Amino acid sequence: MNVAGLYSFAWRVAGRLPGSVVRGLCAVAADVTWLLRRGGVVQLEANYARVRPDLNAREVRRLGRVGMRSYMRYFGEAFTLRSLTPAQIDARVRATGVEAVQAALDEGQGLVLALGHLGNWDLAGAWATRNLAAVTTVAERLKPEELFQEFLAFRESIGLRILALGDGDVFRDLVRTARAGTVLIPLLADRDLTAKGIEVDLAGHRARVAAGPAALAVTAKAALLTTVITYERLHGERRRAAGSPWGIHIAFGPLIRPRDDLARADQVRALTQSWVDDLAEGIRQDPQDWHMLQKVFIADLDPARYAETLAQEASA
Template identity: 35%
Template sequence: MREKLTEWGYLAAWRGVRLMPERSAAAMFRRFADRAWAKDGRSVRQLRRNLARVVDGEPDEELVRDALRSYARYWMEAFRLPSMSREALARNFEMNGYEPVAERAAEGKGSVVALPHSGNWDFAGAWVPQIAGNPLTTVAERLKPEGVFRRFVEYRESLGMTIVPASGGERNPQTLLGEALDAGHVVALVADRDLGRSGVEVKFFDEATTFPSGPALLAIRNNVPLFTAHIHYESDRAVCRITGPVDTGTGRLRERVASTTQAMADAFAEGIRAHPADWHMLQRFWAADFEPPPPAEPLDATEA
């Protein structure tokens, strides 16, 4: 029953928020963000720890509050996107650096574009097929409950994206994505969270973590360029900048995947450092956050 209630909650938000005037919806989600900031729950405290790595020190509370407001803005826009016109999409989203991707798409050649959880990545996913007119394929994390996963797939398909489940599908995701590249699709991958903690170890803001190997592996195996993108918010729009392609190197596959993934992480860090409030990372992220604390030192008898 709880899973059904969760699904109904998402469905109600998708239907209800888009019916509200935009200013009212924005104000409501801003209040949600400020309330979460004031409560300072576990996710907010984790966000603060993550931002401390980005800014190399304790983040000021204005940055933490702004980061929560940015995250709330993403959800407000996500609930409203299915009813947004092409004109409104073009007005609310600015794309920069897309030309080399577009040129390849015009020739029927695919490209991989990797990006972190910053700004509104669904805007980019909608802009490519609706405004640029290029087919886009992406991967969807299999959420629980299953009904919510299906709703998210339907939501992104309604924006013009082709969705490949990250797990539980009938065929291997890498195979399906390779076929999409062969068909000239833009394959967009949000790639700063390694959900299985089994990816490629990288240095990210001078500290160890792991990134998924998928973008590098896909680009190398299919001999296509890997571009990176970063999205941030300005007052009236989301802005995306595409850079690259990343040098995928030569030699052994394992070494190429490792160096390419590190280069991708470095590109992500540059964008996040410039716009830290728009990085939506409220989960544990760095390797040290997953390690148990060291055992306490035994008490010296002379100090007892």
């Protein structure tokens, strides 16, 4: 299957279709995928069960279906985002906690945003570039290369500056960008199984997340904040202006600043656990919008492989 070709076709065609048709197709795709019970769906529901232990098996199963619809909604919106007008983008986004963010940007500060795979971060980025500040972020180099180039072209077309992992010293470039000020640097960080990840408590369970947001904040002496992005139903005038029954809520958390009284490694660990705590609360409130179809909790990992990861970390 030519995955890159399918994505390219979707980006070319989806924006020309009525929104209701795209949403309907995505809902069908979500339901079929959920019914097939492949590995990603099973893992999604296992993750939901950990963050919402109050739910029984049937409730987790129903949550899995809603979660798959949220996940496929993201793709439908990604394929049509370039066709939206600025007014439609603005109508689809509601932001809270933005006052502290705007005040810091007005002072010329660069801010590091720790994100999870929640809601529609591309829509959030397109809105932020218009209403807050320039956005620079990092993208994993997908395979095949044609697929990566499709995503790169898409995200650059909505105003984002993308640094590709593996192209030069990305971390150094991020540090320079943060120190230059008046910029937002959102980083998806709720999963990292490399030797550079940090083990944390996520919703009462051990998990491994990326050290990047905290390490960048400490190195660049920039403020760090958790950003939770979830879907919300639109009604009335806002729904008509958005051209969709769905919008997103961007919840900016409080600004967290590095502590100079701690060693660098301790600062990174403390900052990481802090943003993870805020993220966990957002996930608990809207678990269906957490698009985590991969293993993230330590208990789900292969013990031998995780031991190798820890050994690599110890020898680094």
